[in-house]
Amino acid sequence: MYCEYIYIIKYFFLLFFIFLLLFLFSIIFVYQKPNFEKVSPYECGFNPFYDARVQFEVKFYLIGILFIIFDIEISLLFPWIVSLKYLSFIGFSIMFVFIFILVLGFIYEWLNGALNW
Numbered sequence: 001m002y003c004e005y006i007y008i009i010k011y012f013f014l015l016f017f018i019f020l021l022l023f024l025f026s027i028i029f030v031y032q033k034p035n036f037e038k039v040s041p042y043e044c045g046f047n048p049f050y051d052a053r054v055q056f057e058v059k060f061y062l063i064g065i066l067f068i069i070f071d072i073e074i075s076l077l078f079p080w081i082v083s084l085k086y087l088s089f090i091g092f093s094i095m096f097v098f099i100f101i102l103v104l105g106f107i108y109e110w111l112n113g114a115l116n117w
Helices: 003-029 058-075 077-082 089-111
Strands: none
Touching: 058 077, 058 089, 077 089
């Protein structure tokens, strides 16, 4: 019944084994002696002007998260567009509801000022 999943599980175990092998080889065989030049922060050859842990405003994170969400939702449209001629009216209407919810979310974010700088 689940015979086709056995190959995927074997593949993941193989990848995990290769990962562990490479990780252990890098610890064992690579000469690791950090010095000041290797661990110092680099900013175009100059000493850093500010601390690396400066907090960003929440707006930048919000715009990034919104971009990721809408980008993923738009990428879900491509398979639907390719298979549109094979879908029935039900498949078309389900995707229309998805696009409608997407537009409602975009309007909600716009009206709440999430996209304003």
